[in-house]
Amino acid sequence: MSDNGEGPDDGEDMRNAAERQAEADREATAALILRLRSQGIRNTRLLSAIERVPRRLFLSAAMQRHSGEDTALPIECGQTISQPSLVVRMTDALDIGPAHKVLEVGTGSGFQAAILGLMAGEVHSIERYRTLVDLARERLASLRITSVRVHHGDGLEGLSEHAPYDRIIVTAAGPEIPKVLLDQLAEGGKLIMPRGPKGSVQELVLVEKQGGRVSEKVLAEVRFVPLVEGTASRL
Template identity: 45%
Template sequence: MSQEPPEKMMFQLTLRRRGISDLAVLRTMEEVPREAFVAPGDRGHAYRDSALGIACGQTISQPFVVAYMTEQLQLQKNHKVLEIGTGSGYQAAVLSRLCAHVLTIERYRTLADAARARLEKLGYYNIEVMLGDGFDVPAGAGDFDRIIVTAAMEQIPDNLLQRLQPGGILIAPVGPHHGTQTLVRVVRTESGFERKELVDVRFVPALRGIAREL
């Protein structure tokens, strides 16, 4: 009988110690099999609280950041969520357990195809994976109750903010592409947008267009 790695046994405790208190988020983090979303060679480290490399030079965010961003979205079961930057599909899987539908956009075909197949195999049927440019979300996709950006933007484009429903929340890492960013939480109010800076993070850059390779 294989023994779970120490990181898996400490997983929930680490998240709680770092301030994650939403029970629905904690339960979802426990239920989504993170080891299915990392590279085969990293499965023994899947529950360590650190980012891990995936294909196309991208990363799967550390568990705390995934949990923290999810908690800050204050998701409800009827929400429609947009994610910019699918990566391995892990963040989308977490979101999907807490809302009605997730549209996740990825610029790398390799990642989009792999995430789509992985999510279907695992039974996450309320997620749509789209190959596309996160800076140019198709008009036909409609508006969203929540938007989460999982790559660094030097600034949040106005056309993305305009896709938020009234009362909607957007969270994104904002700052220089090569350095430290700040997680920013934006709420759409009747009078405009309320912006709050949260914590410092490090994400790979959000780039325009669909990748020509991979």
């Protein structure tokens, strides 16, 4: 008998459970890829990134059984992780290249940051909740995604020390696109953000900057948590 009270088959049971979970992850990801292709997503680099990032790893244990569902789910600090199809749509609209520098406002679980990190050369993600910052860093490290730096700070201020950015993605809604983020967007850059009032239907807006001027296009109606000023004092 082992000193820790474990039976001889415990190690094998743990290996079998891990294998079953890995197989479930593969099946859920394959089903998601099929859904995305049926919705017209043809970006092979993006689909490859989705395939390499198990959504389950970005959820609490209680929510992991829902990881394969194409729906928003609750995460820590009263926030949410967006449905995979919306993550893909926002990322696809930015047309991210391997040399691009990207700013993400609202790290959340870190799932979107992981996708960005596999597509861009450099990603800076900013989050107001310290708890989410720490969790995202741990999850990104476990996937060995080294191109992403997660910062604790006020997303409404952007991250001027690393500007300008070729692409900016804002994962929370505000009544208007913050001027400071437009100022940090590089010439020829693109920014995507949900715009509209809290608790109501919002517009997913894609902004492009050319010749110092910005143009915008509304892509869809969405619902996001609100963009909040400052950093959280307790979480």
